[in-house]
Amino acid sequence: MSLLDILLVLARHKPLIVRTVLVFALLGVTYALLAPEKFKSEARVVREAQTEGGGDLPGGISPGALSGFGISLGGSASGLTPAAFPDVLQSREVRLAVVRDTFRFPDAGQPMTYVDYMNRPAGPLSTVMNYTLWLPWTLKSALRDAISGSPAPAGTTDAGEPMIPSEDEDAALKSVSEKISASVNEETGLMTISVTAGGPQLASAFAESFLDHFTTRVREIRTEKVRERLQFVEGRFVEAEQELEAAEDELAQFLERNQNPTTATLQFRRDRLQRQVRFKEELYSSLQSQLTQTRLDLQRRQPVVTVVEKSVPPMQRSAPKRTQIVLIFFALGGALGIGGAFGKSFIEQTEESSEEREKIEEVKRNLVPERWHEKV
Incomplete structure (x- = not known):
C-alpha cells in the first residue's frame, strides 16, 4: 500500500x-x-548514627566517666537499619494507629477518625459513580476483600494480648495503604515519606500522623529489649530493697535485746544476722548499679530518628x-x-x-x- x-x-x-x-x-x-483531586505531602527522616560503643550520653557525659561507678555502656546493635524503615512505616501497627487518629476531611461536616470516614453511609451521587464510572474499581475492591479474608492481628495491647482490628478498621487499613509510600536513599539513609489525600491540609495531617506513629514504633523496636530488662531489674531492685530493710530491722531488734552478747549462741546469731545484712547490701548495691545502667542505656537509645523535613500542605494538586x-x-x-x-x-x-x-x-x-x- x-x-x-x-x-x-x-x-x-x-x-x-x-x-x-x-x-x-x-x-x-x-x-x-x-x-477527584489528590494532593501529595512529603516528609523526610533519617536515622541518627550510633556507634557500637554506644557514644556519649545526653549532656556530653562520657561512658568512661561512669566506669568508676561500676556502670558500663557497651553498645548493642538492634538490627533495625534504614532499609527496613519503609516496612516499619507500612506495618500494621503504624497503619492501625493512623486510622484511629482524628482528621478533618474536606467533604465531612465534622472531624472524625479515618475508620468512621471510610465506613460512613455513601451519598446518592457516590453510589451512582461507584456502579457506573468507577465500576471496575468497585469490583476490584470487592474481589480483594473476598480473597483477603479475615484480618490478621495488629500488634498487642498493654496487657500483652493480640490487638485484632474490626472489619471496619481492616477496610480502613487497606485504604490507607494506598495513600502512603516511602523510598530510602541507600547512600545517606534518608527516607522520604509521601502521602496522597483529597486535600492539602488533609495530606499534611496524614503525613504528620504517619511520621509520629512511625517514630514511636521505631523507638519501641529499638528499646524493646532494654525496656524488658529495665522492668525486670526494677522489680528485683524493689525486692532487694525490701529484703535489706527486713534484714536490718531484724539485726537492730536483736542488738536492742542483746546489747552485750556474752554467750556463744548469741554471738553466732549476731554474726549470722550481720552477714545477711552485708549480703543484702551488696545485692542492693549491685542491682542499683544495674538499674542505673539500664536507665542510661534506655535514654541513650531514645532519639533514633531525626525529622529532616516536616510535612507541609502542598500548594498544587498532584492528580489528576x-x-x-x-x-x-x-x-x-x-x-x-x-x-x-x-x-x-x-x-x-x-x-x-x-x-x-x-x-x-x-x-x-x-x-x-x-x-x-x-x-x-
Whole structure:
C-alpha cells in the first residue's frame, strides 16, 4: 500500500475518524473533570548514627566517666537499619494507629477518625459513580476483600494480648495503604515519606500522623529489649530493697535485746544476722548499679530518628493531570478511528472483489461445520 492509498483511506473515512476522536475526547474531558483531586505531602527522616560503643550520653557525659561507678555502656546493635524503615512505616501497627487518629476531611461536616470516614453511609451521587464510572474499581475492591479474608492481628495491647482490628478498621487499613509510600536513599539513609489525600491540609495531617506513629514504633523496636530488662531489674531492685530493710530491722531488734552478747549462741546469731545484712547490701548495691545502667542505656537509645523535613500542605494538586488525560484520550480516539477506517476499507474492498469473496467462502467451508453453512 502506497502513501497515496493511505491518504485516500483516511480521506474517504474522515467522518468516522472525526466522530471517534470527538467521542473519546469527550470521555477524556468528562473523566478529567470528575476525577477527584489528590494532593501529595512529603516528609523526610533519617536515622541518627550510633556507634557500637554506644557514644556519649545526653549532656556530653562520657561512658568512661561512669566506669568508676561500676556502670558500663557497651553498645548493642538492634538490627533495625534504614532499609527496613519503609516496612516499619507500612506495618500494621503504624497503619492501625493512623486510622484511629482524628482528621478533618474536606467533604465531612465534622472531624472524625479515618475508620468512621471510610465506613460512613455513601451519598446518592457516590453510589451512582461507584456502579457506573468507577465500576471496575468497585469490583476490584470487592474481589480483594473476598480473597483477603479475615484480618490478621495488629500488634498487642498493654496487657500483652493480640490487638485484632474490626472489619471496619481492616477496610480502613487497606485504604490507607494506598495513600502512603516511602523510598530510602541507600547512600545517606534518608527516607522520604509521601502521602496522597483529597486535600492539602488533609495530606499534611496524614503525613504528620504517619511520621509520629512511625517514630514511636521505631523507638519501641529499638528499646524493646532494654525496656524488658529495665522492668525486670526494677522489680528485683524493689525486692532487694525490701529484703535489706527486713534484714536490718531484724539485726537492730536483736542488738536492742542483746546489747552485750556474752554467750556463744548469741554471738553466732549476731554474726549470722550481720552477714545477711552485708549480703543484702551488696545485692542492693549491685542491682542499683544495674538499674542505673539500664536507665542510661534506655535514654541513650531514645532519639533514633531525626525529622529532616516536616510535612507541609502542598500548594498544587498532584492528580489528576487533566491536560495529560485529555491528550491520552484524544490520541486513543485517533488511533482507534484510523484503525476502524482501515478495517472498514478492507471489508469494503473484500466485498467488491470476487476473488476475495471466494477465499472467504473457502475459509467458511473449512472452518465452519456443514450444518451451519446455510445459517452463515
